[in-house]
Amino acid sequence: MITSTSQALLEVSNLQTRFYNQHQAITAVDGVSFEIRQGEVFGLVGESGCGKSATCRSLLRLFGGADARVSASHIRFDQIDLATLSEEQLSNVRGRQISMVFQDPMTALNPTMRIGEQIAEALRRHDGLSGQPLRDATIALLKAVGVTSPQERLRAWPHEFSGGMRQRVLIAIALACKPRLLIADEPTTALDVTIQDQILKLLLRMRREIGLSVLMVTHDLGVVAQTCDRVAVMYAGRIVESGDTRQLFRNPTHPYTQALLAALPTLSGPRHKLKPIGGEPPNLADLPSGCRFHTRCPQAVERCRVEDPQLRHVAPGHLSACIRQEEWAC
Amino acid sequence: MNAFLTKETRQRLARAHALQWGLLLLATLLLLAYVGPYLLNQDPLAVDFDQALLAPSLTHLFGTDDLGRDVLARVVHAAATDLQIALVCVLLPFAIGTTIGLLSGYIGGWVDAVLMRLVDILWAFPFYVLVIAIVGSMGPSIGNMYLAFTLVIWISFARIVRGEVLLVKNAEYIQAAKVLGYSQLRIVLRHVLPNVITPAIVFMMADVVLTILAVTSLGFLGLGIQPPTPEWGVMISEGRNFILDAWWISLFPGLAIVYVGITFALLGDGLDDFLRPKA
Numbered sequence: 001m002i003t004s005t006s007q008a009l010l011e012v013s014n015l016q017t018r019f020y021n022q023h024q025a026i027t028a029v030d031g032v033s034f035e036i037r038q039g040e041v042f043g044l045v046g047e048s049g050c051g052k053s054a055t056c057r058s059l060l061r062l063f064g065g066a067d068a069r070v071s072a073s074h075i076r077f078d079q080i081d082l083a084t085l086s087e088e089q090l091s092n093v094r095g096r097q098i099s100m101v102f103q104d105p106m107t108a109l110n111p112t113m114r115i116g117e118q119i120a121e122a123l124r125r126h127d128g129l130s131g132q133p134l135r136d137a138t139i140a141l142l143k144a145v146g147v148t149s150p151q152e153r154l155r156a157w158p159h160e161f162s163g164g165m166r167q168r169v170l171i172a173i174a175l176a177c178k179p180r181l182l183i184a185d186e187p188t189t190a191l192d193v194t195i196q197d198q199i200l201k202l203l204l205r206m207r208r209e210i211g212l213s214v215l216m217v218t219h220d221l222g223v224v225a226q227t228c229d230r231v232a233v234m235y236a237g238r239i240v241e242s243g244d245t246r247q248l249f250r251n252p253t254h255p256y257t258q259a260l261l262a263a264l265p266t267l268s269g270p271r272h273k274l275k276p277i278g279g280e281p282p283n284l285a286d287l288p289s290g291c292r293f294h295t296r297c298p299q300a301v302e303r304c305r306v307e308d309p310q311l312r313h314v315a316p317g318h319l320s321a322c323i324r325q326e327e328w329a330c
Numbered sequence: 331m332n333a334f335l336t337k338e339t340r341q342r343l344a345r346a347h348a349l350q351w352g353l354l355l356l357a358t359l360l361l362l363a364y365v366g367p368y369l370l371n372q373d374p375l376a377v378d379f380d381q382a383l384l385a386p387s388l389t390h391l392f393g394t395d396d397l398g399r400d401v402l403a404r405v406v407h408a409a410a411t412d413l414q415i416a417l418v419c420v421l422l423p424f425a426i427g428t429t430i431g432l433l434s435g436y437i438g439g440w441v442d443a444v445l446m447r448l449v450d451i452l453w454a455f456p457f458y459v460l461v462i463a464i465v466g467s468m469g470p471s472i473g474n475m476y477l478a479f480t481l482v483i484w485i486s487f488a489r490i491v492r493g494e495v496l497l498v499k500n501a502e503y504i505q506a507a508k509v510l511g512y513s514q515l516r517i518v519l520r521h522v523l524p525n526v527i528t529p530a531i532v533f534m535m536a537d538v539v540l541t542i543l544a545v546t547s548l549g550f551l552g553l554g555i556q557p558p559t560p561e562w563g564v565m566i567s568e569g570r571n572f573i574l575d576a577w578w579i580s581l582f583p584g585l586a587i588v589y590v591g592i593t594f595a596l597l598g599d600g601l602d603d604f605l606r607p608k609a
Contacts, residue, residue, distance in 0.1 A: 062508055064500040064505050091508075091513075093511070094508065094509055094510060094511035095509060095510035096511060100506070100509040102502050102506060107502040107503065108505075109503055110503045110524075110525070111503070111525065112524035113520070113521075113524070121512075121520070125510070125511070125512065155338075170506070173506070173510065174510075177510065
């Protein structure tokens with residue numbers, strides 16, 4: 001399916017994540033494969049509940065108490081297969097190799113620890129620094145993420161910071177251990193638009209300066225357009241289309257991607273009515289037969305009801321999962 | 331004071347009026363309990379039948395009891411005893427209950443199930459019945475009182491802390507700590523504990539009041555401190571026979587208990603304001 005390139009930092013193959021409760025099992029991620037290259041920003045986009053957060057949490061196996069089971073052909077991260085690691089081995093990867101920034105900066109900082117201490121804690125773990133060098137490194141990191149007058153901010157409590165400032169602090173903490181991959185799970189969803197722009201620029205600057213790779217999870221196509229080199233569109237637990245961001249935006253081939261883009265307002269070009277996607281995403285416990293999108297797809301035909309479409313190349317590096325693709329290609 | 335309190339801590343203290351009053355009353359209490367006996371220079375055990383049942387006067391401010399002992403001296407001497415017992419009877423269950431609640435809530439699974447069923451069983455017994463049963467069957471002594479209170483009260487702390495842990499353990503900042511690969515021990519001690527301890531501390535202050543009442547009640551029933559050691563509950567119990575003629579024997583130790591109660595209630599209320607970080 002996806003051809004592996006030599007510079008792939010993370011290669012996920014056939015990832016499946018199932019959540020269990022007393023009544024049922026739900027397959028939130030169903031056979032997802034993708035790769036992230038060194039220094040690349042890779043976007044994972046889709047509606048709420050499509051499995052994008054579950055996908056990125058599966059990489060580090062962090063589900064916050066939910067009963068989830070992860071299986072995959074492999075999750076290769078720089079020669080290591082994360083899928084085969086024990087919980088203890090995985091905790092050595094966490095923070096040092098792969099770190100994460102959460103959606104809501106208001107709840108992701110420990111309210112009973114000072115800002116400086118929370119950053120220093122991460123630095124201490126990674127570098128074993130202490131005393132003045134630790135303090136200097138903490139200040140340098142705060143400055144790097146654009147917190148003004150960092151010396152005075154060291155002793156501040158999280159509740160004294162605004163959302164944007166907290167997200168900067170969280171990014172600083174995530175970067176303290178110099179990870180190679182940063183998972184950003186909707187890092188700007190809880191922020192207003194001007195702050196969102198600053199945070200995204202900060203992430204892009206960090207990518208440039210320290211060669212960070214980023215897995216950007218978002219439902220915001222604007223964020224994808226602004227930051228991502230490549231993008232995968234998810235629907236009901238599967239990737240339906242993936243490819244180079246520009247190419248995919250200019251020439252979307254999957255009806256779902258087309259519908260998503262048609263639902264966006266544009267500033268340029270002729271005025272047209274926004275087209276919302278009718279219906280709702282399917283219940284993961286009760287998926288439709290065939291293509292999972294066929295119930296909402298304007299181009300669905302009888303075959304879509306029975307045939308389960310696979311990802312196929314429509315152009316070099318551009319994959320799409322729609323059976324009608326072949327008809328159109330001919 | 332300025333040397334070890336930061337500006338911000340002082341500001342928060344300045345806002346917490348209940349805490350200020352509580353600390354003031356506590357300081358007075360400690361002063362009376364530990365310095366008072368030396369200032370008074372009155373033997374609380376000295377029996378003098380010529381001086382029996384004297385009403386409060388300038389020589390005996392709180393009057394004397396049926397054995398002619400000075401009530402003021404006895405109230406003051408009893409303070410240290412009652413405070414010490416109450417504190418131990420609260421700190422031991424606080425430490426044990428907090429630890430168990432923390433582990434039970436954080437580990438979850440069958441550990442949690444077993445510990446919480448044990449708590450449920452103990453919870454089913456009325457507090458006094460259990461304490462009296464333990465002290466009564468093992469014999470009245472300070473050691474047995476410590477044991478009885480610890481066995482009975484830890485469940486309150488365990489329940490409070492466990493409940494808080496359940497709220498906190500899936501919070502994003504705990505997730506974030508896991509993402510950073512911190513050890514379980516570090517996460518529990520540095521990230522969970524500070525966020526769950528405040529209600530336990532506040533409850534501890536309220537519990538001091540209850541414990542003092544319980545200790546004095548046991549004394550009243552003859553199961554606590556044994557006469558002639560001065561103890562407020564014992565004194566009230568002894569004064570009972572003379573309540574109509576010599577009200578002062580029971581009244582003053584009673585007022586002392588009320589004073590301690592108010593002190594710790596204010597401390598608990600004040601600490602709640604002071605420790606809770608403002609959102």
